[in-house]
Amino acid sequence: MTALERDPSASAQAPRPAGAADPPRAGTPLLRVRDLAITHQGEDAATPAAVRFDVAPGEVVLLLGPSGSGKSTLTLALNGLIPNDVPADVEGTITVGALDAAAATVAVLSTHVGMVFQDPDAQLVTGTVLDEVAFGPENLRMPVSDVLDRAEAALRRVGLWERRGENPDRLSGGGRQRLAIACALAMGSPLLVLDEPTANLDPQGTEEVYAALAELVAAGDRAILLVEHNLDAAIGFVDRAVVLDQDGRLVADGTVDAVLRERAEELHEMGVWLPTSALAALRLRRAGFALDPLPLTPAELHAALEASPAPASAPLSTAKPPLLAEPTSDGTPVAHGFGEKGWSGRTEAHHLANPIITVRGLSVRRSRREVLHDIDLDVPRGEFLAIVGANGAGKTSLIQALAGVVPPPRGSVHVDGLDVGRADARTLASRIGFVFQNPEHQFIANTVFDELAHGLRRQRLSDAEVRERTEALLDRFGLTAKAQTHPFLLSGGQKRRLSVGTALVAGAPVLALDEPTFGQDRARADELLGLLRELNEEGTTVIVVTHDMQLVAEYADRMVVLADGRVLAQGATADVYADAELIERAGLRMPPLAQALRAVTRHPDLARIARLSDLPGGAA
Amino acid sequence: MASASRLSTSVLLTCAAIGVATGALSAGAGAISGPVSAAVPILYGLVLGVHVLPGVIAQELLRRPWVALITHLIAALVASAVVPLWIGRYIGTALLIGALQEGIAALGRYRRWEAWRFFVSAIVVGVVIAVPIWFAADVSRFPVWGQIVYIALFIVGPVAWTAVGLAIGAALRRAGVARSAQR
Amino acid sequence: MTATGPLLAAQVPRMAVDPYADAVTAAPVRFLYRLNPLAKLLAPVPAMVLLVFVRDLATPLAFLLLAYAVLLIGVSFTRRLALVLLLALPLGAAAIGFGFSLWTDPAHVDQSVVVWQIGSWTLYGGALVVGLATGLRIAAIVALALIAGLSTTGPDLVRSTVQQLRVPYRIGYTALAAFRFVPRFGHELEVIRQAHRVRGAHGGRGPFAAIARWSGYIVPLLAGAIRHAERVALAMDARAFGAHPDRTERHVVPFRARDVVFIALFLAASAAIFWVLFPWGLG
Ligand SMILES: Nc1ncnc2c1ncn2[C@@H]1O[C@H](COP(=O)(O)OP(=O)(O)OP(=O)(O)O)[C@@H](O)[C@H]1O
Ligand SMILES: Nc1ncnc2c1ncn2[C@@H]1O[C@H](COP(=O)(O)OP(=O)(O)OP(=O)(O)O)[C@@H](O)[C@H]1O
Ligand SMILES: [Mg+2]
Ligand SMILES: [Mg+2]
Secondary structure (H helix, E strand, O other): OHHHHOOHHHHOOOOOOOOOOOHHHOOOOOEEEEEEEEEEOOOOOOOOOOEEEEEOOOOEEEEEOOOOOOHHHHHHHHOOHHHHOOOEEEEEEEEEOOEEOOOOOHHHHHOOEEEEOOOHHHHOOOOOHHHHHHHHHHHOOOOHHHHHHHHHHHHHHOOOHHHOOOOHHHOOHHHHHHHHHHHHHHOOOOEEEEEOOOOOOOHHHHHHHHHHHHHHHHHOOOEEEEEOOOHHHHHHHOOEEEEEOOOOOEEEEEEHHHHHHOOHHHHHHHOOOOOHHHHHHHHHHHOOOOOOOOOOOHHHHHHHHHHOOOOOOOOHHHOOOOOOOOOOOOOOOOOOOOOOOOHHHOOHHHHHOOEEEEEEEEEEEEOOEEEEEEEEEEEEOOOEEEEEEOOOOOHHHHHHHHHOOOOOOOOOEEEOOEEOOOOOHHHHHHHEEEEOOOHHHHOOOOOHHHHHHHHHHOOOOOHHHHHHHHHHHHHHOOOHHHOOOOHHHOOHHHHHHHHHHHHHOOOOOEEEEEOOOOOOOHHHHHHHHHHHHHHHHOOOEEEEEOOOHHHHHHHOOEEEEEEOOEEEEEEEHHHHHHOHHHHHHOOOOOOHHHHHHOOOOOOOOOOOOOOHHHOOOOOO | OOHHHHOOHHHHHHHHHHHHHHHHHHHHHHHHHHHHHHHOHHHHHHHHHHHHHHHHHHHHHHOOOOHHHHHHHHHHHHHHHHOHHHHHHHHHHHHHHHHHHHHHHHHOOOOOOOHHHHHHHHHHHHHHHHHHHHHHOOHHHOOHHHHHHHHHHHHHHHHHHHHHHHHHHHHHHHOOOOOOOOO | OOOOOOOOHHHOOOOOOOOOOOOOOOOOOOHHHHOOHHHHHHOOHHHHHHHHOOOOOHHHHHHHHHHHHHHHHHOOOOHHHHHHHHHHHHHHHHHHHHHHHHHOOHHHOOOOOEEEEEOOEEEEHHHHHHHHHHHHHHHHHHHHHHHHHOOOOHHHHHHHHHHOOOOOHHHHHHHHHHHOHHHHHHHHHHHHHHHHHHOOOOOOOHHHHHHHHHHHHHHHHHHHHHHHHHHHHHHHHOOOOOOOOOOOOOOOOOOOHHHHHHHHHHHHHHHHHHHHHOOOOOO
């Protein structure tokens, strides 16, 4: 991130009062929000409730808050989409430049507030990159020459001018999101509002988007209001943070130093997602490291650790043994944190003696092209396995073959003794459950109850038994109150739990999930992962495909790295991550924590830790 | 501004989504209509009836003026872009059926949406389509029973597909889709 | 407001056709590409309507020749054109003609020639002629429709409905945005089918199982489609879509003198054919 090197003094000022002396920021704020409370139609509580803050020209403001605190709602209100497009009751005032948002139309506000949404595909309207950027200015009835000037300027700023003639479909996810940024720039608005712009992107796409944003910030002519859960990438160029609590009330508004560094503990407790490095630092502080100010990026954490002496009070040796130490014979769980049954607790030989899935010589063709070549793989029983790889590496093809979603060649895949290539759907469902990326795709019944009962009825169980087992599952997944609700009416997190439930109901010992956290907010992702860990601890073998390297580090016992349809590496997670060069070669990134700790020379015990839970200080 | 401008962008795009999704079905119908009209021409009405779907679903879900016509029109424009071969046919059918469905709904002043109104438009659509095809296919040369079955199926087709459309619309309402666009 | 169905376009299998693709560049003699889509669409309409009421063989044949001539000169000669004009259309016409002749009531036709006899059922030459006339008629109507179909791109058609027919531009641009829905929904349908298959929804063979299966796909497909559409609508409104009664148009699809000439010539040719062959005097 180029912006990491920004002058920290720029963000170290006290909260700026409106009309501060700073020359480029003089005058009225770009955005002034006062006592804003928004109640969606059909809801009874306002989220956000009573929020006030300003955004000055050129400023970068991060809007934080737990899921459901009303961040998206707030952003939609800034350019009038609420209440004009999405019915809601709006109290308080929003002043954009000199305009009162309540009195202006969305079209007028759009020239003051540019929006970038989460899903790049949902922002495409036309057939070429150039037409796409021109779409906004054309709607404003600008003369053709002005439209083209603006489009060119905007495209050059995000580095897409050379590709102006192409269909946006050809761009990568990150490219399409940069295009969305260009479209917002072309509206000429001095304030850019981005709502989780990288939630749908893989690591590469995320990097592209933040590189583009960093350049915008460096130019300093636009103010940015950013809602983002991926703080690791964003924190580098943020000036100020505004924080909402669960009920949508304002709890903090100040510089990054004043809010994120000083009040990190408090925010973490509220359910606000913090950068991985900050979470790690909080833990290390508890273990006695002097890390002040709180580091927020891997680079800062690295530097702070190198500058800090090892704590006297809590020697590292009482913490969990460092990874890849000699396996302990008993594998007794350590008292704190998760990951009790980590790699150190078992031996490789013990696992591999009894694999639940064996893959031998698996090749998969899609549209006459071979996309997986001669894969050999063993998945030990009861493990948490992650499959990673760059886009197009063949992860989805592999996991679909394992689960029989796309039947593999006969004899190449066995799950619990069953040849997947020959099995019928019902037998297969009793061995392996598959959870699709979008839970709605796999719902087939009209109520939550029937959704779960479907798998049992197919096994021709008696009605009483179906009822009993379904109710047990509903209870287990916290869905009892929703038993008669239509599955589509559940919240996102509930839908996800239900989809996991439907995959498990037939009693399958293996659960396979394709990018289960893709495009989800942190709260939902954490909820799901907690559930998966629970199931895994009860003995279910869990296989996930994911792009989230920190997730792999935290949860997976083993990982498989795919590149170009071949297995580049497989083994215990720590072993694979130990080879930074291999990760790089596969087109992947090291998890943020490992980035920070990898080369720490002053504390060699920390250098090979990749999971937050393995850091000392977790007992607090 | 033209009357359609009172419809929000979200309603327009919802119509488009319905048009495209049902367009997949119409495309299927288009693919089998050739063989059907060659082998069992009297069944043609049953197949053709599928073209009422976009309008029925849009009206049942959104219950607003213009949505049937717009859904048909957008479905036709999109279908024409994908299979330009049939531009004329798509546009013609869309305008015809869409206008009929709008007309019948307008008679209820867009306030009453009882199922029978949908079935009346289905029957009208069936009759209106059957007439030109009667001449084009020279049905008067068929045996009398064939003529009766032929015409009957042109009525039965749209009616049956209207029932399907109403069921889909109701299911979507139950699933809480397009709440903010509904009335 | 969080998306439940994120989907990278990179995951969407490439579409066979790009609905936004520009018109082919072709030699100047391929004049159809340079005409307004509406001219190509409307000029054959009177002939198509009148053809419906024609019963002879010569008139549809004449229009078939006219349409073929216009197409063979007016659009680039490609494999696809050859397949459509030389294979699909004649075969289709023959099949439909034969099919209809089987259904024609033998009591009303010329029974002097017997073509085929199975038991008590006879196919008379007269029935074959009637069927053939129907096949030719339908083929002629289709061929006339192909004049626009084989030389027009979707976006140009949309633009000309906005620019000449005064269809509100918000509807036109909604259609342009909706072109993107096609591959996306197609991919989504594929995934839904896989998911339902894995869950064992409505297994079994036969038409009724198939109907049950397909009806299970419709609600998830439409629900996802409509939710996606609502997000696109927000993104469009956020870029001032519909702010003014009109908008700057960078792609002009003009209606020029040559379009008038084409329509006039085509109408004249149609009139001439009807005049010469006058197909209604014969009964
Ligand atoms: N269209 C809508 N109709 C009704 N209620 C809504 C709508 N959109 C959001 N809500 C509700 O408003 C509240 C705030 O939602 P919002 O999406 O703004 O939260 P958020 O802070 O963006 O959360 P996340 O981090 O999950 O994106 C939630 O309780 C949500 O259920
Ligand atoms: N239905 C299909 N038809 C043709 N090719 C396909 C199909 N599905 C996948 N492919 C190709 O197979 C290769 C592997 O695809 P796959 O979806 O398994 O990759 P992935 O690792 O899951 O990628 P991503 O990270 O983008 O999800 C890619 O090159 C892809 O383009
Ligand atoms: Mg949100
Ligand atoms: Mg994949």
